[in-house]
Amino acid sequence: MKEKVDALRTKFQADLQAVSDKAGLEELRLSFMSKKGAIQDLMKELSQIPNDQKKDAGQLINMFKQEVAKHFDERKKELDALEEKRLIESSESYDESMPTESPVGSYHPITLIQRELEDIFKSMGFDVEDYNEIVDDYNCFEALNIPKFHPARDMQDTYYLSTNNQLLKSHTSAAQNTIMRKYGDKLKKNGRPIRAVFPGRCFRNEAIDSCHDNTFFQMEGVMIDENISISNLIYFMKTMLSEVFEKDVTVRLRPGFFPFVEPGFELDIQCLICGGDGCPSCKGSGWLELCPCGMIHPNVLKHGGINTEEDPFKYTGFAFGLGLTRLAMMKYGVKDIRIFNEGDINALSQFESK
Numbered sequence: 001m002k003e004k005v006d007a008l009r010t011k012f013q014a015d016l017q018a019v020s021d022k023a024g025l026e027e028l029r030l031s032f033m034s035k036k037g038a039i040q041d042l043m044k045e046l047s048q049i050p051n052d053q054k055k056d057a058g059q060l061i062n063m064f065k066q067e068v069a070k071h072f073d074e075r076k077k078e079l080d081a082l083e084e085k086r087l088i089e090s091s092e093s094y095d096e097s098m099p100t101e102s103p104v105g106s107y108h109p110i111t112l113i114q115r116e117l118e119d120i121f122k123s124m125g126f127d128v129e130d131y132n133e134i135v136d137d138y139n140c141f142e143a144l145n146i147p148k149f150h151p152a153r154d155m156q157d158t159y160y161l162s163t164n165n166q167l168l169k170s171h172t173s174a175a176q177n178t179i180m181r182k183y184g185d186k187l188k189k190n191g192r193p194i195r196a197v198f199p200g201r202c203f204r205n206e207a208i209d210s211c212h213d214n215t216f217f218q219m220e221g222v223m224i225d226e227n228i229s230i231s232n233l234i235y236f237m238k239t240m241l242s243e244v245f246e247k248d249v250t251v252r253l254r255p256g257f258f259p260f261v262e263p264g265f266e267l268d269i270q271c272l273i274c275g276g277d278g279c280p281s282c283k284g285s286g287w288l289e290l291c292p293c294g295m296i297h298p299n300v301l302k303h304g305g306i307n308t309e310e311d312p313f314k315y316t317g318f319a320f321g322l323g324l325t326r327l328a329m330m331k332y333g334v335k336d337i338r339i340f341n342e343g344d345i346n347a348l349s350q351f352e353s354k
């Protein structure tokens with residue numbers, strides 16, 4: 001049997017080298033490996049071999065079979081690579097009838113609104129900052145006056161990483177501490193007020209429906225200096241929103257609770273559709289809730305290194321957390337929040353910058 005296997009191996013090696021395309025390789029594979037192939041013929045011959053030699057002979061054939069299968073695979077890969085190379089180098093892969101102008105994409109509605117807001121804030125002297133999506137517990141909660149086990153954490157359940165106590169940020173407020181530390185020196189040494197906005201993607205463990213998604217966008221803003229008051233807050237918000245909606249908007253503040261501001265507010269704008277009379281868009285109230293905000297809590301300023309123990313009220317500031325996703329829905333009349341993350345080009349390409 002050994003001689004027979006050796007002879008077949010020699011033939012196989014020669015045949016394999018001679019094969020130059022995949023069709024030829026398949027033909028060769030069938031002539032060796034199929035039910036009517038050469039290896040099966042060897043198997044049949046086993047019955048004529050004396051019993052005490054059967055085991056060794058069977059093993060020999062099986063090993064040969066495995067060897068042949070391995071060589072086929074290798075040769076197939078070689079031929080595939082050759083084929084690909086030939087195709088790339090030949091003109092077959094080049095379609096002259098293809099239109100030269102491929103369709104260009106469009107900006108995502110969140111990008112549009114974000115850039116518009118950035119321009120407005122830049123014109124008012126604000127810096128635009130970028131920030132991480134993965135943050136730690138300190139920045140997302142502790143530095144914002146939300147200690148461990150504080151009930152305010154319940155409203156911001158998010159996604160936790162299994163390492164290093166990290167999480168996906170549940171709000172852009174998570175960047176406040178970093179911004180204060182970045183610009184604090186210039187404020188204290190040069191008297192340059194901190195004015196910064198920081199847009200970003202936020203995550204929450206939400207049940208998803210047309211108004212809630214687990215991924216959404218906010219734009220946070222802070223202004224810190226000596227003598228900053230609620231009037232400054234109202235002025236900046238009103239100016240910014242009038243620009244966004246391209247008309248003079250009327251705003252009002254209602255009390256709102258957020259541990260990182262004191263006092264905290266919900267800022268509403270008068271409904272732009274009915275002008276305050278009440279309509280389905282504003283659910284008959286005449287007002288639309290738009291932007292939570294408030295005067296930055298002294299503890300948060302202390303965490304950010306802005307005020308010291310000796311002079312804990314030297315600097316004051318306001319902060320706001322604008323829902324970019326919500327604003328985009330209002331501005332573009334989007335009824336279902338899910339389109340922002342679904343990546344449906346038809347749905348997303350309808351929006352245009354003004």
Ligand code: DAH
Nearest residue numbers: 171173292293294319320321
């Ligand atoms: N971070 C808050 C949230 O996502 C929103 C917020 C409220 C931001 C009040 C602020 C603020 O800056 O002053 O629910």
